[in-house]
Amino acid sequence: MTNLLQPDPTAIGDPSIPDFAVPPDPAVVFARRARRFEELAPSSPIGPYLRFLTGLADAQAAVLAELPEPAMPSPAVRARAREHEMPPLDRAALGLDDVLATTLHRLFDAAAAIPKPAAAAEALAAVVASDRAGLAAMVSAVLAQSIPMERLAEHVFVAAGLELHATRVAARLDAAALVPVGEGACPACGGPPVASLVVEWPRAHGVRYCACSLCNTLWNYVRIRCTCCGQTKGIGYQEIEGGPGTVKAETCDNCRTYVKVLYQQKDPRLEPVADDVASLGLDMLMGEGPYRRAAFNPYLLGY
């Protein structure tokens, strides 16, 4: 009799018990993003830019398979990071090594075939011709989120390569061992989010995840809470009037910033980077208000 299945009335339905962190799958991330950019391009005023970014995401996906194995932080470093609630990937130490240099050059080669304006082509030629020290300086600038305006276009290509590299490293981490490291900071690399997603997954219904702008790790974050400063009071949502309600700017009256929220439960095609760029109109309207953009997206700097 003891082996009979017993009804469990305490768990009716499918309660949301979300994993804290969801590691990126590089093979899926960039291919999905490319398809989303491609899908958004025909109906957008910035269609040509979205088509260029389709090519860049496709290039990121294309070079992926042949890249050498990246160096990982040692188990001791990871254990120490976990103990002190720090991200296991140290941004300061994530400098230009041979694997990253190879990644960057392969991406630059793949990006050569993408149709692009003269300014982008010149920037690509400049990064291809750049020496190792020059590349290392650009990598540092992207990691520090402090990019010189005069050479912005070059840094976009470096940022795309760095993102590819960081995503591969983050994918090799044990996501179950990641711990919260601070407000609005990625538990894998410490980076700021590009946007947050309200998802509809098994065991995660209407749960929010922040998407890392550097390594594409997703981490669970309480809803109606500023992804920049962690405040829960004075949170509002702004969207373009008459829109489908799938992309909103989550505003915080405490730090006076906003980060976009994408409601994937309403439209599962939403992709953090692609839809952040495609919803540039929202940033333009928000720019007239009191809130500043806090999300980091190398394809949308200046807003």
Next chain:
Amino acid sequence: MNMELSRRAFLRTAGAGLAGTTLGAMGFGEVEQAMAAAIRPFKLANTTETRNTCTYCSVACGIIIYSKGDLRKGERADITHIEGDSDHPTNRGTLCPKGAALLDIVHAKTRLTRPMLRKAGAASFEPISWDEAFDKIARAMKDDRDANFVATNKDGVTVNRWTTTGFLAASATTNETAWCTYKVVRSTGMLVFDNQARV
């Protein structure tokens, strides 16, 4: 740490007044202007998401109330949607059928939003003020208590019972409200008393 300070300026500018965007730097300035022109006729709409507790029963499930318009900005807010709060430890996003239908209660024409009185012999309810309602309830309770209060039992032992009136308190209360309710009701000698655990 306030991250906003470190994120305020992602772009370092060397020359004064030099500003720009990724689109401009990459040679997509024209489409950027096209986007700006296309978006100009549009306005922003304020919406809010508010955490609250389901009013139905003492399980106290967390809910998220979506509304259009922002009260904080002096606008009128209309509730458009209510769903289970997935971050809430009690219900983790789930709601019972009654909780899932909360939006219909909010907008129900028959929803009780103020005290109503049906006078003896009248066919319908009519609104009265809170003061009138409290006065009527207090009067009725006092009359009943004066008439039926049991100070001592048949052996002469003091019992101070009032058994002809009962009190049913609401479910959606805090511990503190429930404590106060208990103290008030019991101090009158009332024995028939319960906190409604479910509806």
